[in-house]
Structures are given as C-alpha cells and as structure tokens.
Amino acid sequence: MSLYGTDLLALLPELIVVLTACVVIALDPVTPASRRDLLAWLSVGALALCLGLTGWQISVENVRVSAFSDLVAIDAYARFWKVLLYSVTGVTIVLSLPYLKAERIHLGEYYGFILLALSGMLVMVSAVDLLTIYLGTELMSISLYVMTGLNRSKPRSLEASAKYFVLGAFSSGILLYGISLLYGLAGSTKLASIAGAIGTRGTEDPLVLIATILIAVGFSFKLAAVPFHMWTPDVYQGAPTSITAFLAVASKAASFAAFIRVFVEGLGGLKADWSILFLIISILTLVLGNVVAIVQTNIKRMLAYSSIVHAGYVLIGFVAAGRGDGASGGTPGLASVMMYLAIYSFMTLGAFAVIGMLRKGGMEGEEIEDFAGLAKRQPLAAFLMLVFMASLAGIPPTAGFIAKFYVFMAAVEAGLAWLAAVALIFAAVSAYYYMRVVMVMYMREPSSSSVAPPQLATSPALSFVLACAVAGVILFGLFPNPLVSFALQSVLTLK
Amino acid sequence: MTVPLSYYLVLSGIMFLTGVIGVLLRRNIIIILLSVELMLNATNINFVAFSQYFHNVAGQVFVFFTLTVAAAEVAVGLAIIIALYRAKSTINIDEFQMLKW
Numbered sequence: 001m002s003l004y005g006t007d008l009l010a011l012l013p014e015l016i017v018v019l020t021a022c023v024v025i026a027l028d029p030v031t032p033a034s035r036r037d038l039l040a041w042l043s044v045g046a047l048a049l050c051l052g053l054t055g056w057q058i059s060v061e062n063v064r065v066s067a068f069s070d071l072v073a074i075d076a077y078a079r080f081w082k083v084l085l086y087s088v089t090g091v092t093i094v095l096s097l098p099y100l101k102a103e104r105i106h107l108g109e110y111y112g113f114i115l116l117a118l119s120g121m122l123v124m125v126s127a128v129d130l131l132t133i134y135l136g137t138e139l140m141s142i143s144l145y146v147m148t149g150l151n152r153s154k155p156r157s158l159e160a161s162a163k164y165f166v167l168g169a170f171s172s173g174i175l176l177y178g179i180s181l182l183y184g185l186a187g188s189t190k191l192a193s194i195a196g197a198i199g200t201r202g203t204e205d206p207l208v209l210i211a212t213i214l215i216a217v218g219f220s221f222k223l224a225a226v227p228f229h230m231w232t233p234d235v236y237q238g239a240p241t242s243i244t245a246f247l248a249v250a251s252k253a254a255s256f257a258a259f260i261r262v263f264v265e266g267l268g269g270l271k272a273d274w275s276i277l278f279l280i281i282s283i284l285t286l287v288l289g290n291v292v293a294i295v296q297t298n299i300k301r302m303l304a305y306s307s308i309v310h311a312g313y314v315l316i317g318f319v320a321a322g323r324g325d326g327a328s329g330g331t332p333g334l335a336s337v338m339m340y341l342a343i344y345s346f347m348t349l350g351a352f353a354v355i356g357m358l359r360k361g362g363m364e365g366e367e368i369e370d371f372a373g374l375a376k377r378q379p380l381a382a383f384l385m386l387v388f389m390a391s392l393a394g395i396p397p398t399a400g401f402i403a404k405f406y407v408f409m410a411a412v413e414a415g416l417a418w419l420a421a422v423a424l425i426f427a428a429v430s431a432y433y434y435m436r437v438v439m440v441m442y443m444r445e446p447s448s449s450s451v452a453p454p455q456l457a458t459s460p461a462l463s464f465v466l467a468c469a470v471a472g473v474i475l476f477g478l479f480p481n482p483l484v485s486f487a488l489q490s491v492l493t494l495k
Numbered sequence: 496m497t498v499p500l501s502y503y504l505v506l507s508g509i510m511f512l513t514g515v516i517g518v519l520l521r522r523n524i525i526i527i528l529l530s531v532e533l534m535l536n537a538t539n540i541n542f543v544a545f546s547q548y549f550h551n552v553a554g555q556v557f558v559f560f561t562l563t564v565a566a567a568e569v570a571v572g573l574a575i576i577i578a579l580y581r582a583k584s585t586i587n588i589d590e591f592q593m594l595k596w
Contacts, residue, residue: 166527
C-alpha cells in the first residue's frame with residue numbers, strides 16, 4: 001500500500017493546518033517574546049490560504065471526494081463546516097492577541113495548539129468512518145484540555161482543565177464502547193456498512209439500541225446537552241476567555257457536525273428511535289439551561305448556560321429532521337441546524353471578544369456587575385455587547401432571530417408545532433438574562449467610585465474583526481438568503 | 496476448543512461497568528484516571544473479540560489507535576494533575592470547589 005497523490009491533494013487544507021501548527025511550535029523557542037505576534041499572523045495567514053482553497057473547491061466543483069480508502073469524504077457538507085471553522089479559528093486568534101498580552105500568558109505554543117485542535121475538528125467534519133471520527137474528536141479534545149489549563153498561575157484555570165479532562169476522557173470512553181458495539185454489528189467501522197447492517201438486522205435488536213444510546217451519551221457530553229452538561233459552566237468560567245470562546249463555538253460546531261453525520265449517515269435507519277431520545281434531551285436542555293442561567297452573576301458562566309440552551313435549540317432542528325416525512329425529508333431541519341450554528345458562532349465569539357477586552361485594574365472584569373455604567377465610559381463596546389446580546393436572545397432584526405425562525409419553522413413543518421411553541425416560551429425567558437446585561441450597562445451606575453474604572457485591552461485587528469461580526473449579525477438578520485442557500489446546498493440527505 | 500464470543504462480551508461489559516462505577520464513585524483523581532483506562536481496555540477486548548469473530552483486521556487496527564490515543568491522553572492528564580497538585584497540594588476532587596454554582 002502506498003499513499004496516493006490524489007488522497008493527499010484532497011486533504012491539502014488539513015495538511016497545511018497541521019504543517020503550520022508544527023512550524024509554529026518549532027519556531028516558538030527561537031522567537032523573541034517581542035515578535036511572537038508574527039506566529040499569530042502566520043497562523044492567520046495559513047487559515048486564510050485554507051479558506052481560499054476550500055472556497056475555490058466550492059465554487060469549481062462541489063462534489064464528494066473520498067480519500068484514504070473511504071476513511072474521509074470531502075463533500076459539500078464537510079466544506080460548509082470547514083469554511084465556518086477556518087473563519088472562527090481566525091477570529092479566535094485575532095481576539096486572543098490583546099487578551100493574552102493583558103493576561104501575561106502570551107505563549108507561542110498557544111497558536112500551535114489552536115491549529116492542532118482545528119485539524120482535529122477538520123477531520124471530524126469530513127470523517128465517514130468511526131475510526132477517523134474518534135481520532136479527530138480526541139485530537140481536538142486533548143488540545144483543548146491543555147489550552148484550558150494554559151493559565152498555570154491561576155488555580156482556577158487548572159481546576160477547570162482537570163474537570164474538563166476527567167469528564168472528557170470519561171465521555172470518550174463511553175463513545176468508544178458504543179463504537180466497538182457497532183463494529184460488532186457490522187464487522188466494519190464505516191458509516192455506510194453500519195447503515196447496511198442496521199438495515200438487515202432491524203431496529204429491534206437490543207445491541208443496536210445499546211450502541212446507539214452509548215454513542216448518543218458520548219456525543220451529548222461533547223455537545224453539552226442536559227443531563228451531560230455539568231462540566232460546561234466550570235470549564236467555561238475557569239478557562240482563559242479566548243479559549244472559552246473557542247470551546248463554545250468551534251468545538252461545539254465540529255461536535256455537532258460529526259454527531260449529525262454519524263446519526264444521519266450511519267444510524268439513519270433508527271431515526272424514529274433517536275428522534276424521540278433527542279426530543280427529550282432538547283426539552284431538558286432548554287428548561288434547565290434557561291432556569292439556571294437566570295441566577296448567574298458571572299458573565300462567562302451565564303454564557304456557558306446560554307451555550308447549553310443554544311445546543312437545545314439546535315437539537316430541536318435535528319429532531320425535526322428526524323421526524324420530517326414526505327418529499328423534503330430532513331432537509332429543512334438539517335439546513336436550519338447548520339444555519340443556527342453558523343450564526344451562533346459569530347454572535348457568541350463577538351460577546352466573548354467584548355468580555356475579553358474588558359479590564360478592571362489589571363484583572364479580568366467578568367462579573368456582570370463589572371459592566372455597570374459601561375455605556376458611559378465605553379459607548380462603542382457597550383453598543384457591540386448590546387447587539388450581540390440582542391442577537392443571542394433572538395430579537396429581530398438580528399441574525400439570531402433568523403436562526404431561531406428557521407429552526408422553529410422546520411419543527412412546525414415536521415408536525416412538532418407544540419415543540420416550537422415550548423421553545424418560543426423559553427426564548428422569551430432567555431431574553432430576561434441577556435437583557436439584564438444590557439440593563440446593567442446602560443441603566444446602572446458603578447457601585448463605588450473607589451474601584452478602578454474598566455479599561456479595554458484591544459488592538460486595531462480586533463476592532464476590525466468586531467466590526468465585521470456586528471455587520472454580519474445585522475446583515476444576515478436583514479438579508480439571510482445567501483446563508484440559507486449555502487446551507488441548503490451543503491445539507492446531507494437523510495434517507 | 497475455542498472460547499465463544501459471548502464470554503468476551505460479558506468480560507468486557509463487566510470491565511466497562513467497573514470503570515464507569517469507578518469514575519462516578521472514587522474521589523482520587525488518579526484512581527479516576529485508572530478507571531477511565533479500564534473503560535478503554537474493555538473496548539479493546541470488544542474490538543479484538545469481534546475482529547477474531549469476523550476474521551477481519553479492522554478491529555485490531557482500531558485497538559492500536561485506541562492504545563495510542565489513551566497514552567497521549569494519560570500524558571496530558573498526568574501533566575494537568577501534577578500542575579494542579581503543585582497549586583493546591585491535593586488530588587481529591589471534592590476539594591476542587593472554586594468553580595461551583
């Protein structure tokens with residue numbers, strides 16, 4: 001057996017990312033501290049190159065290319081997620097720069113680890129074999145464990161890292177056991193063979209159901225869906241803010257991409273069973289996430305519960321795809337899921353970017369109270385936060401409204417109007433805790449004058465990225481059509 | 496005489512459950528790490544048993560990857576535990592309570 005040029009060519013963007021990661025880690029020891037910015041810009045440049053390559057593939061011929069004897073398949077679905085992941089990672093690196101300097105943890109290997117985690121995610125979104133899905137998940141997770149504990153001088157960061165590691169390894173073990181049972185059913189770990197084996201063995205086989213439940217549990221940990229969400233608030237609060245943003249956005253998007261591919265391409269024959277399972281999980285997620293988010297006083301923790309709640313909305317779209325019958329099948333549901341995650345990514349990144357910028361006397365100001373009177377001191381930052389919070393709450397004309405609208409429409413089309421109504425009620429509940437942040441920023445005076453006023457740690461590049469995020473959040477709210485058609489042409493077919 | 500497949504599955508099931516119970520009940524983070532290893536090794540037994548049963552090597556190949564990933568995971572995990580022990584002088588997870596709602 002030899003490696004074929006065509007296989008390597010199909011994975012060219014992934015190879016560029018891995019190679020850049022290695023170059024960054026190798027260059028780090030010989031780069032003087034004053035020039036570490038160059039490593040960040042090198043990474044951003046590599047990401048821009050990959051984005052260009054994938055964009056070119058989409059515009060020229062957006063067909064399915066299998067590589068390495070069907071271990072990975074680069075199709076329209078994978079390219080959608082790749083475009084999203086490159087952009088999100090690039091934004092994360094740009095927003096990390098001023099944050100890491102202000103926190104005094106500006107280390108070169110940070111960028112190497114971000115790129116390694118990204119390469120794991122890229123494998124996850126294009127993998128069509130449980131082996132590659134597992135390897136991609138682990139490459140992403142192990143890099144993220146390290147990055148969560150990056151701030152070694154803070155015990156809180158280490159504690160978050162340890163909690164993330166223990167629960168992440170535990171969930172990987174559960175996922176892997178499910179994978180081994182599926183291998184026992186099909187005699188192969190390829191999703192296509194597993195779909196065939198389930199077709200012949202029928203859906204009543206207890207082994208099939210046990211394997212499905214184990215895999216669902218394993219993925220629910222990664223997606224942070226209730227009741228497997230306990231690690232999320234602790235890890236999001238303890239990790240450095242730029243890593244929290246990366247965790248909340250990129251790792252969630254990649255996990256959903258792999259999760260959808262496993263359940264649609266591999267376990268599509270069981271959709272009647274898993275759609276009921278995820279229906280229950282999505283309702284639990286909405287109820288618990290929203291109720292607990294109301295009582296939070298730390299904004300990173302509040303956004304952690306918000307990210308749990310958003311996973312619940314995404315699962316509603318996924319359940320609608322599983323329940324959808326007739327000619328359109330699961331297409332509206334899956335397209336709504338992809339759009340939701342794309343829009344969620346940018347508004348969440350924007351919110352974390354503003355939080356990371358806010359400094360209070362050399363420390364990070366991450367209590368909601370620290371935002372008091374921000375509108376007077378930093379009107380622009382306060383306005384950005386207002387837009388992102390309104391979008392997270394789903395208030396028109398922001399993109400967050402469009403995202404929720406398509407998910408709810410998909411649920412109604414699949415005959416789940418009651419579910420859409422329940423989700424709508426919880427969307428109204430969530431507006432309370434998002435608007436509380438806005439209220440604190442605009443209506444309240446800082447509690448005491450002795451505390452140093454909040455300052456901003458920013459850079460011109462960060463301002464540019466934030467301007468793009470705000471423009472995107474508003475423009476996609478007003479003109480969603482390009483995103484809708486991009487999602488529709490990239491969607492997987494659910495048989 | 497060959498050992499039937501079901502024996503392997505029962506063994507791996509018992510090992511996996513032991514690992515799960517260990518993670519949920521034990522409070523020492525090293526023991527939790529060992530329990531996770533037990534879960535991963537239970538899956539390895541499954542893979543090898545099924546590989547023998549189907550007469551294909553895909554399962555054995557999977558075991559090699561699992562072992563490699565488990566080694567990488569332990570390396571990172573122990574590094575995190577050492578850093579945490581230096582900061583807090585304990586490895587009992589009940590005492591890691593800075594982050595709680």
